[in-house]
Amino acid sequence: MNIPVFRLFGICLLVISSVAGAGDLVTDPVFETHIRPILKANCFHCHGEDDKYEGKLDLRLARLMILGGDNGPSLISGQPDQSLIVKRIVAGDMPPGEKKLAAQQIELIRRWVANGAKTDRPEPQSPPVGDFTDEERLFWSFQPISSPKVPTVANTGQVHSPVDPFVLAKLERHRSNFSNEADRRTLIRRLTFDLCGLPPTAEDVEQYVNDPAPDAYERLLDQLLASPRYGERWGRHWLDIAGYADSDGYTESDPVRTYAYKYRDYVIRQFNADKPFDQFIVEQLAGDELVPLPYENLTGDAAEKLAATGFLRMASDGTSGGAADPNLAKNDVIAETIKVVSTSLLGLTVGCAQCHNHRYDPIAQTDYYRFRALFEPAYDWKNWRVPQARLISLWSAEQLKTAQQVDAEITNQTDVRMKELDAIVQEVFDREVGKLPEEQRESARTARTTAADKRTPEQAQILKDHPSLNVDRGSVYLYEAARINTFNTEWDKRIADIKTKRPKEDYVPCLTEVPGQIPTTHLFYRGEFAQPKQAVNPGELPILTLAHATEIPVDDPQLPTSGRRLAYARHLTDGKHPLLTRVLVNRFWMHHFGKGIVSTPSDFGFLGEKPSHPELLDWLATRFLADGWQLKRFHRMLLTSAAYRQQSVRRPEMDTVDPDNRLLGRMSVRRLEAEAIRDTILSCSGSLSDKLFGTPAPVTVDDVGQVIVGIDTRDSAGRPTDKKVTIGEEEFRRSVYVQVRRSLPLGMLEPFDMPTLSPNCELRPVSTVAPQALLMMNNDLVIHEALGFARRIQGIAGDHPAIQVTKAWLTAFGRPPTSDQVAAGVVFLTDQTQQIAARIPADQVAKEPPAAQQALANFCQALFSSNAFLYVD
């Protein structure tokens, strides 16, 4: 990690857990369990894994340590102070570099040597290569998914859904149980935000609260799952992990990906349609291999399958130009795509094995390149296709023909235009020549028509002494500004008129292969593409094949494509993969409960956290499969549970044993995500657009550098022009439809932890910082929408302050205020009306909103800024 020392603070928090883990030192350590992981992470790279071992010393087996290297035996059993391995580590010589072993780790090694360097079992002849230790083989997440029995619990009255016994059993072991069910107002707000990312309307709340039917909750749930808003909300979760962006990133120019939204729309549609997840994943990994070649004259279904592969086109891509090292840029696209795929679907940090064997997980460098070989027929770095070349046209055959005709006409007309322009240039030149003394004119003319390197010194001198002679197509406007302006305007219009005949361009970005072009994948020594080593074949990570064997074809004869990704996708989704469904259901769980059963949703490896409820995780994965991979069924099962429907209030007795609520003895209080905050403000004010899909709402920079939704009207030098282009409802579209320009994060979203894409967002942080407070207090949009909210409330409540307070409260929080709260709100309105009225100058009274309305807006803004608004119980 090349982070300078003074930048290390940020990651200190990561360190706490790994240090704390070594807190209670084992008294009698054994090699496989306690020592090998330390050496694997810190020493094997030079002493075991590389082509040659430094100092001819191999540390992969205790036996080999005793055998030693150039400096003699490294280990003398029972004598730590005589053993080189201990001496060199204690002296700080090893490992070399800044990263040293922790005191506890050193003590553990010392103790192990002192106690006789014990191993769990006799060591093999040679160190395991491509083989795994028992600890690795038996690691929890690599085991086949079990179908655990639903545990029995004492408090059966608290069981509403099959997930409840799993959670409750553990609580009961801690002599506890679920909290009481939350009230209906809390439930409908929680449920609506969780499923749709928006608050319930005041009417929705009242209807639900007063619904006497016993299945009121279940009907509400079905209603929300059927809403188009559901796909926007859950699609956004998936876009996080896919690393969705509307720009290429990587280089400073951050080119716009005009058609990336096709993938976003695809995702939202699949969630709304409840497409089975196995299909959803196969299409994203290999949709192109399901569509017959050539990709022309596409049907809707084919276009959709191709759009799905946008998943593999989300990584930043600097290959359209401007990257310092184009080959590095190409290989980075592949590396980043591998990170997206492996963190989202496998929950493993496979990317760590790009340069050397994974330090913690049993993923060898070879495994990484076998995995990479799945993608190389489409991402062939030696026959690279730039982003523009990875767009497939959605034109029909006729549209294509029309376009070609129009293009030919434009080319003709452009030739005519250039000829006319050259005539003007010549005319200006002749005039400039006319200003010269008679005797120089002829050589000036000759000089101009002579190539620069063929000019006589005299000719060159004339051009140099009279720089104004160097007129050309580009500079002629400096001489004849008005004429050239008219010329250009007329011609631009003429060409534009022709262009209107051209059918509108429409493309879908996708990952495809070039049939018959299958590169050989090589392992890159130290991850450097300039140092290719042995060739490798495509394949699944070997550690995952122990219980679930598979063969990935090098080139499937049944398909025009290589068939690699398709075979892998089918292997992943055949229902027997140990990781995929665990990883998926863990994410679904996380989005409802605030934390996953595995709290590191993209690391199910040795450094990840262990599941808090392992049986539940497996049971959920099994159930998800049995339910046909359908997410809406899964939501129903989770959301009807007693676990989900609990109150969120902390219970002191549970707080002492479980402050982080890992046992789920209550619901966790969660802050709204950035998008939900913006969308909810717009929904309260009534300005939120409900338009689905389509081109993203553009972002731009205002005159002080804040990124807002709007059209960029800056001039070519980046200066504001004060021009305003109204974009109507586009300005108020849901945040999922706002352009994700990597270099221009929206000012309204960024302070609230919108995802940073490097390359995807596995888990959003939740920060609480002063810029968020300043935004809620003073931001133009917030103040503007508060006024909109106030006007809307006036429309419902008229000018009666108590009713205004009540209605606004109901809309913002989904519950009525107490009488004390109404009274306090009314006093606030009275005070603010007075204060604001006193500030409106007499000549402005007619122009400004009335003081009472401004006071109400100020009240609405206080509601927006309050914790009751920003958090969900």
Added chain:
Amino acid sequence: MFLNHHSRRHFLAQSGVGLSSLALTWLLQDQAKAAPVKPTLERPTFDLLPKPHPGKPQATAMISLFMQGGPSHIDLFEPKPELDKRHMQNFSGQIQYDNAAEASAKLFASPWKFSKRGECGTELSELLPHLGHVVDDICLIRAMHTGVNNHGQSINALNNGRVLGGRPSLGAWLSYGLGTENRNLPAFVILSDPQGLPVLGVENWNNGWLPSLYQGTVIRPKEPRILNLDPPPKLQGAVQKRFLGYLDQLNQEHLTQHPGEHDLAARISSFELAARMQTAAKEALDLSQETEETQKLYGLDNPKCAEYGTRCLFARRLIERGVRFVQIHTGNQHWDHHGGILTALPNMCQVTDQPSAALVTDLKRRGLLDTTLVHWGGEMGRLPVIQNEKNIGRDHNTHGFSTWLAGGGIKGGLAYGATDEFGHKAIDKVVHHFDYHATLLHLFGLDPLKLTFQRPGGTGSLLDGQDGKIVWDILKNGPHNAAI
């Protein structure tokens, strides 16, 4: 184990300043070195807490007076006797023009007189009478070079190290590397001109691919001075106080129903901090606290330079309160004198000369000059030949131009390097933009090679692999007593 981890996070969140805390950092630093660093499962968090200067700093703050457009070095900073002699003769060298239609090969001597100023005797133009008073405190670099003839590209070179845009600006790097000394104010402040933004607009204070926390905060040339810092005027003061009081009441009630929720408490205190920031920023910008003598020093009583003087005085007050980097921009192309230079150049000097010199004087008498680096300069100089004989001007020249620095470890009373006999090309002791950057990072105790940021395309830095050399000649302390 996760409990331990998480409860610490709660503790930190409660402090309302994000996840990192200086005290904790120090406590943990040994552990950070000893324990294997986990791969970033969580991304590193970034903050603006003050960071120790890795080396021995001479400067702790910087004020950059950016003269966008390109002041004519030939008419202001570097007398050229040979040019005087050859006035109106044809220039024999190769020249790159920006505007060919108006270009002329005729040399044009400076119409303004130069004279020796201060004890050092550096020659300055009569257009800069005030600068002459502080010439013994400044180092005039006469052979600056970027070599790219367009405004935008040359601004980028000086501001972010490369001719391309989209990279982090100087102020962003300093904020990233060193944080701010005052939690209630931004680390990196921009004071833009009321007549408009300079060329490249907001690019000038871009954070590029550094976290956006390090972007420059614009103190606007009119009220409201800081974005999101103040509500509209009619909601300020007592109205906002009542707003915050009511919000606090709402939140306290809510908190009593959510006992033990640290995040909720942290958010309550984040509003308090935000309110403090409002006060602190306003206090910093309150010039009524300055004496009449100081206000006059900056020319606040002179309509010609009062506006620019106000911003110079803001800059001093911000630096005094712990802001790391302040950049003042003159308006769009105000120094770009392609024509009418005979009146436009004196005009710009009247706007900027007195306040710029006052800043040096004022910092010095307050003991702040030793640790505050002051920069004055544009992205280019001008050509020795005429552009537009009908309305005389000078075209772009990035092959040689002048810039001055003062304070923060810079040697005073020095004129360093030279352009050729006509003022066209830097020839003696050339300082490229990357040398300038290496030098000033050094003055801040930062190693130009170590101040880096990891990004998908590789490691990013200000110098970006260019061979920037520290210009030891212009520093008070040479390499022998430098700590890096």
